[in-house]
């Protein structure tokens with residue numbers, strides 16, 4: 272169960288690396304590259320995903336996540352590198368020769384078939400007998416809590432139910448690995464949140480390795496055991512959700528997982544007395560009052576002017592233009608009732624945070 276992130280094997284183990292127990296990882300990628308013509312979609316990936324992990328690939332549109340997934344599934348042939356599943360090199364094998372199933376964003380259900388027949392379809396192709404495949408399909412529908420819906424057609428289901436049918440259709444094959452490409456992409460926010468919880472429970476129940484692709488940081492953080500942050504065909508960082516959020520290694524990771532809150536250049540010199548790029552999470556910053564007030568000893572502090580106030584219910588977000596240059600977001604929980612200080616546009620404020628929350632960032636993975 273090792274994880275090697277792409278950046279540099281010679282460096283100390285990056286955050287998120289699991290101890291090497293000698294067990295074969297479910298998925299091992301080595302030197303994986305893919306070019307389309309002259310464009311490089313995946314620029315060299317080394318990654319191990321452990322058996323039974325819920326693993327997220329998080330990155331912006333066009334960063335190469337889907338291409339990585341398609342190479343694991345066998346739909347795309349790598350330009351270089353290898354894909355090993357459970358200790359077996361499958362790089363040259365067709366999708367159906369791999370112990371992997373994929374759930375696509377559009378679910379790809381057959382509209383003319385019943386839900387039960389959709390789920391049983393893969394078993395029919397594998398020539399499983401009719402009675403057994405109906406039983407297995409029914410059990411898979413039970414797993415996704417749709418046992419009563421077997422006789423319906425996909426058009427008679429909600430988006431979330433269709434998504435679960437697609438899952439049941441993949442689960443019925445009992446693959447070692449399930450790949451999910453933006454599985455919640457077509458769902459509205461409420462359903463999406465409900466499905467996230469359900470999917471996580473389901474994964475624990477069936478014990479299959481899940482790898483899912485998303486551009487939604489919230490989804491990646493809530494659902495996964497570990498996250499790989501993908502940027503321009505490379506993995507910038509691999510770690511647990513807490514590790515990539517609390518200890519981002521690069522400015523890209525700090526920005527993409529969370530809010531961009533960077534102190535750099537002249538502002539870093541003035542506020543921190545050091546050069547370089549630093550990040551500080553918005554919820555770690557306190558607004559302590561007017562610029563004349565003082566911060567606690569050992570805190571980093573600076574002054575600025577409120578430029579925007581956004582009330583979001585449980586919290587309020589302030590955008591503060593710093594006197595030293597740049598803008599910082601500050602999030603305050605609205606838990607203080609009427610006694611809580613409130614600030615408005617153009618108010619002059621002092622900001623303070625514990626020095627340990629200054630995150631030293633590299634500008635990109637090559638200097639991390």
Ligand SMILES: Nc1ncnc2c1ncn2[C@@H]1O[C@H](COP(=O)(O)OP(=O)(O)OP(=O)(O)O)[C@@H](O)[C@H]1O
Pocket residue numbers: 307310311312330331332333334335336337338339486
């Ligand atoms: N079949 C193809 N032919 C040419 N270029 C492709 C092909 N598939 C993907 N690409 C390019 O490779 C890059 C990575 O694409 P990919 O679909 O892997 O990104 P992604 O991170 O999954 O994006 P999204 O979140 O938008 O799905 C993009 O620049 C894309 O245009």
